[in-house]
Amino acid sequence: MGVxxxxxxxxxxxQRVPTVIVDDVHVVYRVQGPGTPGSGSPVAALSRxxxxxxxxxxxxxxxxxxxxxxxxxxxxxxxxxxxxxxKSTILRAIAGLLPIEKGGLYTAGQPSLLGVNAALMNDLxxxxxxxxGCLAMGMSKADARRxxxxxxxxxxxxxxxxxxxxxxRTYSSGMAARLRFAIAAAKKHDVLLIDEALATxxxxxxxxxxxxxxxxxxxxxxxxxxxxxxxxIIDTCERSVWLESGVIRADGPTRDVIKEYQQYMNRx
Amino acid sequence: xxxxxxxxxxxxxxxxxxxxxxxxxxxxxxxSLVSYARQLWAYRHFITAYANARVSASFSLTRLGRLWQVLxxxxxxxxxxxxxxxxxxxxxxxxxxxxxxxxxxxxxxxTQTVAQAGVVSITGNMGLIRALHFPRACLPIAISLIxxxxxxxxxxxLTGIVLITGEPLTLEWLLIIPALALQMVFNAGLAMGLARxxxxxxxxxxxxxxxxxxxxxxxxxxxxxxxxxxxxxxWAAVAVEANPMLVYIELIxxxxxxNVPLSSSVPHLWLxxxxxxxxxxxxGYVYFWRGEQEYGRG
Numbered sequence: 024m025g026v027x028x029x030x031x032x033x034x035x036x037x038q039r040v041p042t043v044i045v046d047d048v049h050v051v052y053r054v055q056g057p058g059t060p061g062s063g064s065p066v067a068a069l070s071r072x073x074x075x076x077x078x079x080x081x082x083x084x085x086x087x088x089x090x091x092x093x094x095x096x097x098x099x100x101x102x103x104x105x106x107x108x109x110k111s112t113i114l115r116a117i118a119g120l121l122p123i124e125k126g127g128l129y130t131a132g133q134p135s136l137l138g139v140n141a142a143l144m145n146d147l148x149x150x151x152x153x154x155x156g157c158l159a160m161g162m163s164k165a166d167a168r169r170x171x172x173x174x175x176x177x178x179x180x181x182x183x184x185x186x187x188x189x190x191x192r193t194y195s196s197g198m199a200a201r202l203r204f205a206i207a208a209a210k211k212h213d214v215l216l217i218d219e220a221l222a223t224x225x226x227x228x229x230x231x232x233x234x235x236x237x238x239x240x241x242x243x244x245x246x247x248x249x250x251x252x253x254x255x256i257i258d259t260c261e262r263s264v265w266l267e268s269g270v271i272r273a274d275g276p277t278r279d280v281i282k283e284y285q286q287y288m289n290r291x
Numbered sequence: 292x293x294x295x296x297x298x299x300x301x302x303x304x305x306x307x308x309x310x311x312x313x314x315x316x317x318x319x320x321x322x323s324l325v326s327y328a329r330q331l332w333a334y335r336h337f338i339t340a341y342a343n344a345r346v347s348a349s350f351s352l353t354r355l356g357r358l359w360q361v362l363x364x365x366x367x368x369x370x371x372x373x374x375x376x377x378x379x380x381x382x383x384x385x386x387x388x389x390x391x392x393x394x395x396x397x398x399x400x401x402t403q404t405v406a407q408a409g410v411v412s413i414t415g416n417m418g419l420i421r422a423l424h425f426p427r428a429c430l431p432i433a434i435s436l437i438x439x440x441x442x443x444x445x446x447x448x449l450t451g452i453v454l455i456t457g458e459p460l461t462l463e464w465l466l467i468i469p470a471l472a473l474q475m476v477f478n479a480g481l482a483m484g485l486a487r488x489x490x491x492x493x494x495x496x497x498x499x500x501x502x503x504x505x506x507x508x509x510x511x512x513x514x515x516x517x518x519x520x521x522x523x524x525x526w527a528a529v530a531v532e533a534n535p536m537l538v539y540i541e542l543i544x545x546x547x548x549x550n551v552p553l554s555s556s557v558p559h560l561w562l563x564x565x566x567x568x569x570x571x572x573x574x575g576y577v578y579f580w581r582g583e584q585e586y587g588r589g
Binding site for chain 2: 147151
């Protein structure tokens, strides 16, 4: 596909190759649940059925309201903003995991989302989860088997005895998060989207994972990073986009954007 | 943007033109039907690994573990035999009633469990869907594979019951394999169709048990299907006799039991079975594929 083409095209001086183009994107969540108190009662539901009114329980949450930016090869872009500002949502949309309501979203190859909440199976052993996770990322059976020892080694879950053969429900939350990060980081990616993954684990693991992200970035071309830890954004990204309530408030060099963001947060 | 300040050939292009110039694809476009099938084939190891994982996870907290795959159908057969064979004694004209009942029951449960698990296969895996990129049809297909494993265990139990009740082992038993294969295709289509429906209409999960129970009574599990022709008006009897579940059940009964009353002739049953597999299998696949991009929304 386009990836190879982009890679082979000689990069002329001053010309940069776009890898992700986000053009006036809107994302809307539709949430089923009781809206106003009392609307979930059987009587209310029955009267709705008789009168033919639309379920009030179906609520729309307009999470992203017209966001546009372009990311280039070799760039690391930080996404910052307060809780619920739409950072994770825009990452999921770029990864093609959430459908967009309006606008255009173009990517080179298939971007991969590397999150801490990639659901694995808690009743299965860590080793089985590694295999399953690798296959879910599209690895072949042989590749998955080859990658498994390195993943377990990287996650460090075996540092205190043989935990890889124990069910994941017996893991501490930090161990589980480390294993999930290790699985997700085992594959090469065209465009890599990282959601808070660097915040997991202890200081030693954080250092190791930041190193891994730098390697991935060297291979990948473009990295997006969502984090509430401003220091890790400053360390990793030269450019940052600040989202607030689903719209972009600032887009530019990380230091300037972070400064503005901190002023905004302190003022509140 | 600062990067367009100097002579840049990309300057002045609209985002769509820029994307086309650098060969970027529209994110989240739906693949064609054929390439979707190819993707599913590429993910076959994930499907089987996921199915196996689900099976061992569901038994991981029990002491007897996978033994339950055999114990569950055995207990089921015992309960239904107690009620219909001993308490109500509904033997009618059916020669080997216990074998007749168990065949119907196990074959029906094969589809029933697929329907029940299929309807939540998208809504119950939202975390996985929002985190990883894989063809979503892997999930309902894995569900039908899990039940294929379970029917395998049930068939072992059933073989025991049928042989103990005095039926001979004949070459006709080989027909079990194509019959189950057809039912498997039917189940996979049903699981895919229900998965998409269930992701849109969340109330469906509550309705499915009642639908399945009604369907069970219309499939001649507990009584001879000849009763339908005697008691129902003509059009209803024709509808019931075309019922895919009745067809799959009768094919297995025909394969395993001697002197079993059938609702239609054997070639007719095979034609109906093939028809239902094709219609539901392909229909479910196409219907599911059309929603491929929506499943992450929830």
